[in-house]
Amino acid sequence: MSRIETIISELSSISNNPRKAMEDYKKETGKGSVGVMPYYAPEEIIHAAGFLPVGIWGGQKSISKARAYLPPFACSIMQSVMEMQLEGVYDDLEAVLFPVPCDTLKCLSQKWKGTSPVIVFTHPQNRKLEAANKFLAEEYRLVREKLETILNVKITDEALNQSIETYNENRKVMREFTDLAANYPQIIDPKKRHAIIKARFFMEKSKHTAMVKELNSELKSLPVEAFTGKKVVLTGIMAEPNEVLDILKDNGFAVVADDLAQESRLFRNDVPSGTDPLYRLAKWWQEFDGCSLATDAKKSRGPMMMDMVKGSKADAVVVCMMKFCDPEEFDYPIYYRQFEEAGIKSLFIEIDLETTSFEQTKTRVQSFSEML
Amino acid sequence: MTDTTAMSAKELLGFYQEELYEEARQAKKEGKLVCWSASVAPSEFCVAMDVAMIYPETHAAGIGARKGALDVLEVADEKGYNVDTCSYARVNLGYMELLKQEALTGITPEKLEKSPAARIPLPDFVITCNNICNTLLKWYENLAVELNIPCIIIDVPFNHTMPIPQYAKDYIAEQFKEAITQLEEICGKKFDYDKFLKVQEQTQRSVAQWNRIAALSSHKPSPLNGFDLFNYMALIVCARSKDYAEITFKKFADELEENLNKGIFAFKGNEQKRVTWEGIAVWPHLGHTFKGLKNLGNIMTGSAYPGLWNVSYTPGDMSSMAEAYTRIYINTCLDNKVKVLSDVISGGKCDGVIYHQNRSCKLMSFLNVETADILQKENGLPYVSFDGDQTDPRNFSPAQFDTRIQALDEMMKQNKEGVSNE
Ligand code: SF4
Numbered sequence A: 001m002s003r004i005e006t007i008i009s010e011l012s013s014i015s016n017n018p019r020k021a022m023e024d025y026k027k028e029t030g031k032g033s034v035g036v037m038p039y040y041a042p043e044e045i046i047h048a049a050g051f052l053p054v055g056i057w058g059g060q061k062s063i064s065k066a067r068a069y070l071p072p073f074a075c076s077i078m079q080s081v082m083e084m085q086l087e088g089v090y091d092d093l094e095a096v097l098f099p100v101p102c103d104t105l106k107c108l109s110q111k112w113k114g115t116s117p118v119i120v121f122t123h124p125q126n127r128k129l130e131a132a133n134k135f136l137a138e139e140y141r142l143v144r145e146k147l148e149t150i151l152n153v154k155i156t157d158e159a160l161n162q163s164i165e166t167y168n169e170n171r172k173v174m175r176e177f178t179d180l181a182a183n184y185p186q187i188i189d190p191k192k193r194h195a196i197i198k199a200r201f202f203m204e205k206s207k208h209t210a211m212v213k214e215l216n217s218e219l220k221s222l223p224v225e226a227f228t229g230k231k232v233v234l235t236g237i238m239a240e241p242n243e244v245l246d247i248l249k250d251n252g253f254a255v256v257a258d259d260l261a262q263e264s265r266l267f268r269n270d271v272p273s274g275t276d277p278l279y280r281l282a283k284w285w286q287e288f289d290g291c292s293l294a295t296d297a298k299k300s301r302g303p304m305m306m307d308m309v310k311g312s313k314a315d316a317v318v319v320c321m322m323k324f325c326d327p328e329e330f331d332y333p334i335y336y337r338q339f340e341e342a343g344i345k346s347l348f349i350e351i352d353l354e355t356t357s358f359e360q361t362k363t364r365v366q367s368f369s370e371m372l
Numbered sequence B: 001m002t003d004t005t006a007m008s009a010k011e012l013l014g015f016y017q018e019e020l021y022e023e024a025r026q027a028k029k030e031g032k033l034v035c036w037s038a039s040v041a042p043s044e045f046c047v048a049m050d051v052a053m054i055y056p057e058t059h060a061a062g063i064g065a066r067k068g069a070l071d072v073l074e075v076a077d078e079k080g081y082n083v084d085t086c087s088y089a090r091v092n093l094g095y096m097e098l099l100k101q102e103a104l105t106g107i108t109p110e111k112l113e114k115s116p117a118a119r120i121p122l123p124d125f126v127i128t129c130n131n132i133c134n135t136l137l138k139w140y141e142n143l144a145v146e147l148n149i150p151c152i153i154i155d156v157p158f159n160h161t162m163p164i165p166q167y168a169k170d171y172i173a174e175q176f177k178e179a180i181t182q183l184e185e186i187c188g189k190k191f192d193y194d195k196f197l198k199v200q201e202q203t204q205r206s207v208a209q210w211n212r213i214a215a216l217s218s219h220k221p222s223p224l225n226g227f228d229l230f231n232y233m234a235l236i237v238c239a240r241s242k243d244y245a246e247i248t249f250k251k252f253a254d255e256l257e258e259n260l261n262k263g264i265f266a267f268k269g270n271e272q273k274r275v276t277w278e279g280i281a282v283w284p285h286l287g288h289t290f291k292g293l294k295n296l297g298n299i300m301t302g303s304a305y306p307g308l309w310n311v312s313y314t315p316g317d318m319s320s321m322a323e324a325y326t327r328i329y330i331n332t333c334l335d336n337k338v339k340v341l342s343d344v345i346s347g348g349k350c351d352g353v354i355y356h357q358n359r360s361c362k363l364m365s366f367l368n369v370e371t372a373d374i375l376q377k378e379n380g381l382p383y384v385s386f387d388g389d390q391t392d393p394r395n396f397s398p399a400q401f402d403t404r405i406q407a408l409d410e411m412m413k414q415n416k417e418g419v420s421n422e
């Protein structure tokens, strides 16, 4: 196995087995893990406490127990998260950090069915005001306080600033990776690309950084080969399960950039510099744009995606629409119109974590590839 | 000016609703500003600046109640709005699209021509507030971008921990200042703080009369059917910062008190059981839901929904105003939500609860299971839930509704008999 293959296979196995990652972390450090619900929670605070932040993104699953607690029109990811709560999957977490940027999450934050304590906080939505930074820094101060109590550790400003640097380094390396991956689609196929990114959710960040850094430099040493397939940008909450990515691959698509809440949206901006770490983390949210969960009366998401398409020389955008996700559904008609006006082609596919039949997606992707 | 002194409350309600739409149309004609507003966004700022206001949720409810929703929902559908999103938003965004087409081409689209609802002018700017849902943020973003107009946002963060902390109130009060600055720019004139204080005081008088009506359902038998509140709600939404609301509500409360004194009650015949309705009305099937309950001898005497507009605060005190607009029960933690609903149920001396699982409204549906469970443990009252939607007529099944309320009726009967046999 080449070094590249080894790194990819290690990261893939971590992204497929979060439980083992948690156990390994415990063995190594003696410390446990804290769950992080989507979206945009300040993981750095958990990292600074010496605990492992673990991303909670549900999983491919048939829904049965959750039916009693959620109507069928709740989004697919939260159906699966609810199902896993009821199965006790998350009960080894010391705590769960729970942001509430959509109506579904507001409700879900009040009905955690597992045993771990839940720490809820609210992102401000009038984001460009200085008052919003102050409000969020205060929310984060309370998050820190609660974590300190639950985990029985002191989280100093110094440790927190240090963790922010660790995370910023990871963000930088990830941006570099996604750029590189666009040049080597023969090596980094859609599924591998996703696994490399997803592993971030289950690893101490500096470890992840080191591996991706090495991967980047290995990639850079290889010649860039001509790619005969089509290049696409993904947008949405997430592009799972893996079957979806395999369908893209089988039809000759390469993912050259993404605007997914689970992927690039998390690392396209660094946490800005400053002295007060909580204020810095709050300011990240102010500077962040182009996401359905970060209110923006100018709706810069469409133009941002069009820049992304241009910058990555993509042939089209694939809209990965999470089933029953209303924030994303509201953005769609606007950027769709903007794409049409700019002559950018897009394909709409539905993301459903419960389904096991992908015939429809297959057909859609196939005919789209013929059309391009 | 029309003489309103001799009008009944019901006449006043119709009169002022029409008057508000006419004022907005007139303002547009005269080149004055029109604003579209979320239903529980603070109205005080715009009214103090003499801006004509339109409330899309109320307008959409009107379209729904007059059976005109499907036509405009289709327009939203064509624009790419998923049928899973809030139907108020879809009705309004579809309607906006028709108005926009008309403005661009000079030709009135057929669907607009045919629409049974009041004609409204396009807005010059919009104001939104997420105290009832974040959907209102997404919806208004889209209005602002589609029409290329300013959007004033009042963000009231979800109160995951009660009581509401001062730093949250400070953040909201800061946004009030920002809204004033934005308004000064949009209107091209200085903000009138004296008038603003008067508008705040007016709002408090309207709210006081509104609360007076709501309190009357605690009488047993009740002079008020909660369904009436659904109708009168149009004015607490659209005119709470004007005397229209105060005048109408005072009249209605007076009428109801007079009825009470004379022994005239809302339920003709004998009210047998009293229910709480949790959630929004099913506008396209309002008659069906009303009659269904009535035929079983049930009257609705509890609903937390009208309480959303109980925005009482101290005029002149921005922090107190901030608190009033953020403490709305669906913007608070489950404990508080349950507490508010529990008071509504006991205040209305209710025998059971009906939960509207609203396909349009995730926020008002996803905690119903937990809410119902906690409340039942607390008060032992039976409950049912039914599937519905406040404006998309396709998401409601009359047969299911009937079966569920019959079941509730049975349980309430048994409960009552059980009690009287003890
Ligand atoms: S953003 Fe969408 S997918 Fe995520 S929790 Fe909210 S509704 Fe569900």
Ligand code: SF4
Pocket (backbone or CB within 6 Å): B057, B086, B087, B088, B089, B132, B133, B134, B135, B136, B280, B360, B361, B362, B363, B364, B390
């Ligand atoms: S029905 Fe629900 S989602 Fe729609 S505007 Fe009202 S509160 Fe928001």
